[in-house]
Amino acid sequence: MLSFLDWGSSFRSKKVSSKDQNDNAGWPPSFPQSQLTSLLGTAPARERLRSLLLERQQLQLAIRLPESESVDDWIVLHCIDFLNLLNLLYGMVYVHACTPNTCPRMTAGPAYEFLWQRSDKRTMERLPASKYIELVLSWAEEELRRLMAGSANRKSCHKLAQRFHRIFAHLYHHHLADLLDMDAIAHLNTSYLHFYFFIKEFDLVGSKELEPMRALTECLLA
Numbered sequence: 001m002l003s004f005l006d007w008g009s010s011f012r013s014k015k016v017s018s019k020d021q022n023d024n025a026g027w028p029p030s031f032p033q034s035q036l037t038s039l040l041g042t043a044p045a046r047e048r049l050r051s052l053l054l055e056r057q058q059l060q061l062a063i064r065l066p067e068s069e070s071v072d073d074w075i076v077l078h079c080i081d082f083l084n085l086l087n088l089l090y091g092m093v094y095v096h097a098c099t100p101n102t103c104p105r106m107t108a109g110p111a112y113e114f115l116w117q118r119s120d121k122r123t124m125e126r127l128p129a130s131k132y133i134e135l136v137l138s139w140a141e142e143e144l145r146r147l148m149a150g151s152a153n154r155k156s157c158h159k160l161a162q163r164f165h166r167i168f169a170h171l172y173h174h175h176l177a178d179l180l181d182m183d184a185i186a187h188l189n190t191s192y193l194h195f196y197f198f199i200k201e202f203d204l205v206g207s208k209e210l211e212p213m214r215a216l217t218e219c220l221l222a
């Protein structure tokens, strides 16, 4: 049986063109629209989204490296916290809201799709979001265990952060309404902004990867 690590550890995002969408007509049945983009379209909704956020300055202070701490250990400890947060947040939508029928692709709105790299490391695989996220969360747990034991390269924290960011992007673009219904947006916003300050402070995720969340970030930081 393959372990999650055997599947390979690299993910790539793909900007979806209209040609791609036409080429794949039929399956998945339709390319999902973004709930986030719809919500950000009106000023009252943006204001409401922004209001559901804990004190921003506290989040900025929370990620600063203490003088006595090694930067590598600090980053790993935060990645463990964010993995726990994502397990909690994604667990809220996993069973009923994020299924292979509702989310047949791992997307962030209609413009971004994230593909899974197969174990041969040469081919990419389109997966339902639930399968992709399940694989990432399991891989991350194993990778963090290896980092804590000193048997993994600390550079893998960049990959961890990149993949965590993709899960946040999927949650915002496709499960905002579900999380609103569950009264969980304050938790989602606070978790994401905490994560965003963290990845910016330690330069863990490139600007291209941040693009699907740019409008949201501008809204939350306004």
Ligand SMILES: [Zn+2]
Binding pocket: 097, 098, 099, 102, 103, 129, 130, 170, 174, 175
């Ligand atoms: Zn989903």
